[in-house]
Amino acid sequence: MEKKNVTFADIAKYTGFSKTTVSRYFNDPDSLTVENQDKIAEALKILDYKENKLAKVLANGKTEIVGIIVPNLYMHYYSDIINHIISTYEKYNYKFLLFSGNGNVDTERKYIKELLAYNIEGMIILSHTIPSEELASYDLPVVAVEREDKHVCSVKTDNCMGGVQAASLLVKSGCDIVIHVNADVSTDVPAYGRIQGFKEFCESNNVEHRVILTELGNNFDENCREIEKLFAELEELYSDKVTGIFMSNDTHANILLNVIFRKYGKLPPKYKIMGFDDSPVSREAVMPISTIGQQVDVMADEVMQVLIMQMDERKKRRPQPLKEPVHKVVTPILIQRDTAYPINSSQSM
Amino acid sequence: MEKKNVTFADIAKYTGFSKTTVSRYFNDPDSLTVENQDKIAEALKILDYKENKLAKVLANGKTEIVGIIVPNLYMHYYSDIINHIISTYEKYNYKFLLFSGNGNVDTERKYIKELLAYNIEGMIILSHTIPSEELASYDLPVVAVEREDKHVCSVKTDNCMGGVQAASLLVKSGCDIVIHVNADVSTDVPAYGRIQGFKEFCESNNVEHRVILTELGNNFDENCREIEKLFAELEELYSDKVTGIFMSNDTHANILLNVIFRKYGKLPPKYKIMGFDDSPVSREAVMPISTIGQQVDVMADEVMQVLIMQMDERKKRRPQPLKEPVHKVVTPILIQRDTAYPINSSQSM
DNA sequence: TTGTACGCGTTATCAA
DNA sequence: TTGATAACGCGTACAA
Numbered sequence: 127m128e129k130k131n132v133t134f135a136d137i138a139k140y141t142g143f144s145k146t147t148v149s150r151y152f153n154d155p156d157s158l159t160v161e162n163q164d165k166i167a168e169a170l171k172i173l174d175y176k177e178n179k180l181a182k183v184l185a186n187g188k189t190e191i192v193g194i195i196v197p198n199l200y201m202h203y204y205s206d207i208i209n210h211i212i213s214t215y216e217k218y219n220y221k222f223l224l225f226s227g228n229g230n231v232d233t234e235r236k237y238i239k240e241l242l243a244y245n246i247e248g249m250i251i252l253s254h255t256i257p258s259e260e261l262a263s264y265d266l267p268v269v270a271v272e273r274e275d276k277h278v279c280s281v282k283t284d285n286c287m288g289g290v291q292a293a294s295l296l297v298k299s300g301c302d303i304v305i306h307v308n309a310d311v312s313t314d315v316p317a318y319g320r321i322q323g324f325k326e327f328c329e330s331n332n333v334e335h336r337v338i339l340t341e342l343g344n345n346f347d348e349n350c351r352e353i354e355k356l357f358a359e360l361e362e363l364y365s366d367k368v369t370g371i372f373m374s375n376d377t378h379a380n381i382l383l384n385v386i387f388r389k390y391g392k393l394p395p396k397y398k399i400m401g402f403d404d405s406p407v408s409r410e411a412v413m414p415i416s417t418i419g420q421q422v423d424v425m426a427d428e429v430m431q432v433l434i435m436q437m438d439e440r441k442k443r444r445p446q447p448l449k450e451p452v453h454k455v456v457t458p459i460l461i462q463r464d465t466a467y468p469i470n471s472s473q474s475m
Numbered sequence: 476m477e478k479k480n481v482t483f484a485d486i487a488k489y490t491g492f493s494k495t496t497v498s499r500y501f502n503d504p505d506s507l508t509v510e511n512q513d514k515i516a517e518a519l520k521i522l523d524y525k526e527n528k529l530a531k532v533l534a535n536g537k538t539e540i541v542g543i544i545v546p547n548l549y550m551h552y553y554s555d556i557i558n559h560i561i562s563t564y565e566k567y568n569y570k571f572l573l574f575s576g577n578g579n580v581d582t583e584r585k586y587i588k589e590l591l592a593y594n595i596e597g598m599i600i601l602s603h604t605i606p607s608e609e610l611a612s613y614d615l616p617v618v619a620v621e622r623e624d625k626h627v628c629s630v631k632t633d634n635c636m637g638g639v640q641a642a643s644l645l646v647k648s649g650c651d652i653v654i655h656v657n658a659d660v661s662t663d664v665p666a667y668g669r670i671q672g673f674k675e676f677c678e679s680n681n682v683e684h685r686v687i688l689t690e691l692g693n694n695f696d697e698n699c700r701e702i703e704k705l706f707a708e709l710e711e712l713y714s715d716k717v718t719g720i721f722m723s724n725d726t727h728a729n730i731l732l733n734v735i736f737r738k739y740g741k742l743p744p745k746y747k748i749m750g751f752d753d754s755p756v757s758r759e760a761v762m763p764i765s766t767i768g769q770q771v772d773v774m775a776d777e778v779m780q781v782l783i784m785q786m787d788e789r790k791k792r793r794p795q796p797l798k799e800p801v802h803k804v805v806t807p808i809l810i811q812r813d814t815a816y817p818i819n820s821s822q823s824m
Numbered sequence: 825t826t827g828t829a830c831g832c833g834t835t836a837t838c839a840a
Numbered sequence: 841t842t843g844a845t846a847a848c849g850c851g852t853a854c855a856a
Binding site: 493499508 | 827828833
């Protein structure tokens with residue numbers, strides 16, 4: 127009943143060649159005469175041969191599989207970049223075994239162990255739970271994405287420039303004071319650069335500014351409450367100034383926008399808002415939100431290039447491990463929409 | 476330089492047992508004496524053994540890998556359900572090779588071929604491009620999710636009930652007329668049920684209703700234009716009636732809400748809106764949108780159960796293929812928020 | 825309870 | 841240009 131798969135042995139028997147020759151047909155076709163190529167090609171069709179990569183892998187060690195560990199796919203940023211990464215299959219031919227971490231270190235270690243058991247050729251880590259030092263110890267090509275990356279290669283957005291861009295647009299849109307609201311992030315994660323960029327731009331341009339480092343809660347409802355409170359405070363403090371607010375992400379920017387909209391029925395010219403991420407909510411908001419977008423497609427491609435560089439090195443007879451991890455930085459894109467735009471430019475409504 | 480992996484042979488040599496015994500340590504530990512178990516356990520640690528699933532698979536055929544083909548991860552619905560599916564790893568121990576289709580049939584066929592080359596045990600198909608008849612022909616356990624499923628097992632939401640729930644809530648919230656806006660979908664895709672459910676509820680309850688089957692465009696900007704036009708028409712037609720509008724998804728519902736909000740600065744009591752999907756935008760809107768949510772977690776689990784049932788059957792000595800494909804239907808959840816709620820209930824603002 | 829011998833389907837090595 | 845043979849690492853009859 128079990129239909130056995132057709133193997134090289136069957137093709138060999140059918141054509142009268144050896145298994146070796148059949149193998150060569152796939153891996154170095156030009157070493158056979160054209161006629162013999164045709165013979166084998168025909169046999170493959172007639173017997174309906176289907177390739178078996180596992181056997182191939184066992185023999186030569188190349189799985190063409192890359193492992194990915196992502197915190198979740200619920201947040202748009204992650205699903206977006208994963209989408210781009212797995213779409214590189216067309217270009218680079220690597221397949222992806224995907225694990226969704228749950229923030230638990232031991233669980234994610236288990237994932238890695240499992241991935242190693244399948245002889246994956248490399249790992250892409252978007253999760254933040256395992257320190258890069260440990261990642262490096264697995265002795266496998268790794269690329270960290272937008273996370274702490276001291277000991278491994280990485281790709282990240284130029285968050286500092288993002289901060290500059292945001293501050294700059296707010297100023298151009300006529301703000302007297304600009305405020306950045308963010309969580310009190312650790313200095314070694316890329317997001318910290320946003321705060322730095324924001325500050326540096328304001329300081330070197332003598333712009334009145336303020337950075338508010340505060341937790342806005344861990345779910346949407348908490349976010350709403352906290353942002354409402356925050357806005358109430360800001361209204362009192364800066365009632366006489368055109369106020370630019372750079373929120374840490376689009377979700378928060380949108381909540382702020384909604385708070386204001388519910389109060390005023392519109393966004394008063396007194397307020398300018400910037401988000402970060404260019405996630406769908408920034409377009410879908412009552413009023414399209416100006417934001418900083420990561421070049422997710424570029425990042426995905428960089429990730430694969432940095433990974434492939436490492437994986438290819440390992441395939442050489444005398445691999446030379448990298449002396450220092452490579453860190454790629456991708457420029458973010460300023461996206462002007464309706465909540466902040468240069469005062470003398472026309473803008474859609 | 477190449478550090479060879481430790482194999483059963485090494486463990487065997489070290490402990491003085493045979494490879495077979497080492498193998499048994501993993502697959503049937505109780506067949507060894509406790510002391511010998513300990514001996515091997517220790518050797519494994521000392522030599523730092525790492526399991527090699529590929530070799531195992533080549534020997535016994537069980538990859539514990541399931542292939543997934545999804546249209547994209549950009550849309551929240553897909554990333555959400557994929558997230559839940561891959562999270563079942565904890566429960567069922569299957570790993571997932573993920574491909575993102577691009578709507579091209581040949582490309583997706585190539586994906587399937589690749590998946591088969593890795594001896595995957597089953598496939599989960601969310602993409603709509605390949606007809607179920609062809610999927611069935613691959614002679615591999617398959618589960619289709621929320622798509623045409625005539626010839627393969629499937630899991631889908633009870634769209635009909637979703638339509639009923641939406642219409643019902645709109646009526647309860649005081650509408651004189653209820654309108655359903657949807658694309659002119661084919662009768663064999665689950666989404667068609669929504670239209671049916673909506674109609675049936677209205678007819679059997681003598682509710683004035685209308686179904687508008689129209690294309691709203693293929694991108695956000697087109698959507699906005701079309702929905703704006705649509706709303707203008709509806710305003711003229713039903714100016715004297717409390718109008719309930721059930722949009723085909725939350726994104727469209729949100730756009731409609733925004734159109735209304737920009738015009739009135741609020742949602743006039745004259746209008747009630749329902750979305751579908753419970754996607755993030757429905758919560759993040761200026762006004763939380765009432766919607767119909769799919770029980771994505773339940774669906775993910777059902778998917779795996781239906782798949783595992785088929786995969787387990789194949790592992791038996793005398794597998795009995797299913798006579799008829801199994802179709803699981805999951806009840807949707809009515810989510811009352813602020814754009815439609817029973818008139819005599821209190822509601823948050 | 826443990827071991828021997830072979831198979832899984834391919835690639836690599838060496839020889840012809 | 842082609843072939844024979846030995847890996848790759850593990851599971852599984854079958855034997856002891």
